Amino acid sequence: MAEPILTFDTMLEPIGSDLAARYELISADDPQALTRLSEFRAAITNGGLGMESEWIEKLPNLSLIAVNGVGTDRIDLDLCASRSIHVATTLGVLTDDVADMAMGLVIAALRELGQGLDFVRSGDWAQGKKMKLARSLAGKKLGIVGLGAIGQAIGERAQAFKFDIGFWNRSEKSVDGWRAFDTPVALAQWADVLVVAVAATPQTQAMIDKTVLDALGPDGFVVNIARGSVIEEGALLDALEAGAIAGAGLDVFLNEPQIDARFLDLDNVFLVPHQGSATVETRTGMAQTVKDNVDAFFAGKVPPTSITAKHFG
Numbered sequence: 001m002a003e004p005i006l007t008f009d010t011m012l013e014p015i016g017s018d019l020a021a022r023y024e025l026i027s028a029d030d031p032q033a034l035t036r037l038s039e040f041r042a043a044i045t046n047g048g049l050g051m052e053s054e055w056i057e058k059l060p061n062l063s064l065i066a067v068n069g070v071g072t073d074r075i076d077l078d079l080c081a082s083r084s085i086h087v088a089t090t091l092g093v094l095t096d097d098v099a100d101m102a103m104g105l106v107i108a109a110l111r112e113l114g115q116g117l118d119f120v121r122s123g124d125w126a127q128g129k130k131m132k133l134a135r136s137l138a139g140k141k142l143g144i145v146g147l148g149a150i151g152q153a154i155g156e157r158a159q160a161f162k163f164d165i166g167f168w169n170r171s172e173k174s175v176d177g178w179r180a181f182d183t184p185v186a187l188a189q190w191a192d193v194l195v196v197a198v199a200a201t202p203q204t205q206a207m208i209d210k211t212v213l214d215a216l217g218p219d220g221f222v223v224n225i226a227r228g229s230v231i232e233e234g235a236l237l238d239a240l241e242a243g244a245i246a247g248a249g250l251d252v253f254l255n256e257p258q259i260d261a262r263f264l265d266l267d268n269v270f271l272v273p274h275q276g277s278a279t280v281e282t283r284t285g286m287a288q289t290v291k292d293n294v295d296a297f298f299a300g301k302v303p304p305t306s307i308t309a310k311h312f313g
Contacts, residue, residue: 002022002023002024003023003024003041003042003298004023004024004025004026004036004039004040005019005023005024005025005026005040005042005043005044005294006026006027006028006033006040006042006043006044006055006059007025007026007027007028007043007044007045008027008028008043008044008045008046008049008051009044009045009046009049009068012044012068012287012290012291018291019044019290019291019294022295023294023298025044026040028055037058037059037060038059038060038061039061040059040061040062041061041062041063041064041297041298042062042063042064042065042066042294042297042298043055043059043062043064043065043066044065044066044068044290044294045065045066045067045068045075046067046068046069046071047067047068047069047070047071047072047073047074047089048069048071048074048256048274049074050067050071050072050073050074050075051065051074051075052074053076053079056076056079056080056083056085057079062083062085063084063085063086063297064085064086064088064293064294064297064303065080065085065086065087065088066088066290066293066294066297066303067087067088067089067090067290068090068286068287068290069089069090069094069277069286070089070090070091070094070199071089071199071200071227072087072089072199072307073199073200073201073202073227073229075087077307077308080308081308081311081312084312085308086293086297086302086303086306086308086309087306087307087308088290088293088297088303088304088305088306088307089305089307090285090286090289090290090305091149091305091307092149092305093277093282093285093286093289094276094277094282094285094286095149095150095153096153096282097276097277097278097279097281097282098150098153098225098276098277099150099153099154099156099157100157101225101251101272101275101276102150102154102157102195102197102223102225102251102276103154103157103158103161104249105223105225105249105250105251105270105272106137106142106158106161106193106195106221106223106249107137107161108249108270109193109221109223109247109248109249109269109270110134110135110136110137110140110193110221110247111134111135111137112131112132112134112247113270114267114269114270114271115131115267116131118267119131135246137161137162137163138161138162138163139162139163139164140163140164140192140193141163141164141165141166141190141191141192141193142155142158142163142164142165142166142191142192142193142195143166143167143168143181143187143188143190143191143193143194143195144165144166144167144168144195144197145167145168145184145187145194145195145196145197145198145207145208145226145230146167146168146169146170146196146197146198146199146204146226147167147168147169147173147175147197148169148197148198148199150197150225151167151169151195151197151198152175154195154197155167155175155178158195163193164179165177165178165179166178166179166180166181166187166190166191167179167180167181167187168180168181168182168183168184168186168187170198170203170204184207184208184212185211185212185215186215188212188213188215188216188220189215189216189217191216191220192219192220192221193220193221193222193223194208194212194216194220194221194222194223195223195224195225196208196222196223196224196225196226196230196231197225197226198226198230199226200226200227200229200230204229204230205229205230206229206230206231206232207230208222208224208230208231208232208236209232209235210232210235210238210239213235213236213239213244213245214239214244216245217244217245218243218244218245218246219246220245220246221245221246221247221248221249222236222245222247222248222249222250223248223249223250224248224249224250224251224252225251225252225276226252227252228252228253228254228255228256229254233253233254233260236248237260237262237263237266240266240268240269241262241266243268246268247268247269247270248268248269248270249269249270249272250263250269250270250271250272251272251273251274251275251276252274252276253274256273256274257273257274259271289304289305292304293305293306
């Protein structure tokens, strides 16, 4: 009999059919899920949805949460570690695409690509009107908040555009030629562009607040490819509206996809709909990693990308 798996994520193509052929996939929305709680040893979700502690607590035999993504801010990792539940992400698969998106947003913000698109489509260019000048990239200072794999990849790309690189990280790190800062405020004071790449946790919630934005100043730009929760969104909107910062490039927001309508009235922010990992290649690789983690678990092995196994007693 096929092992049942509780599913919160259905975006697993083209691997979903392979999983369905080997396991019994039961949606958390299916009424039968509540009648079979003791049968589930594994669950599949994504970074945006996570898995509520209420679900974890009512699944007595749960031993694997396979996350189709890298976000774990909506999963209680301490609870999972205390119960020896593997939380396995797709860490590493989406690094390049998300780093590429970050640099795309940096370019879009500084070179005002959104404004340029609107200028052409509106007919203003054809009517002989002039756009204001944008900003160069070369020689600017790029500050990275969070120097994990994605933050490191962003810095490596930014060097090719002749940025000076600085960073703040929760744990001590050093990179030859890059400048480390003790606080996000100090980093923002130094930077022309602040790229937010830190993991979303209770400790990093709203860490990019008014104090950080004020330190960045009226010539500074913010790019966020982490999570909307890492930035104090009201403070960011206030800063953009008041010209307290020059602009922003955003791939993530609070309350996605119902983002704050104030963003839509701003011409100094470049908005994309959480597309960082949204390529055929990366989404296929992510789904394959989910399958690899599930297959390893049911074969009695440690899931390859478990982030909680090291905490098991």
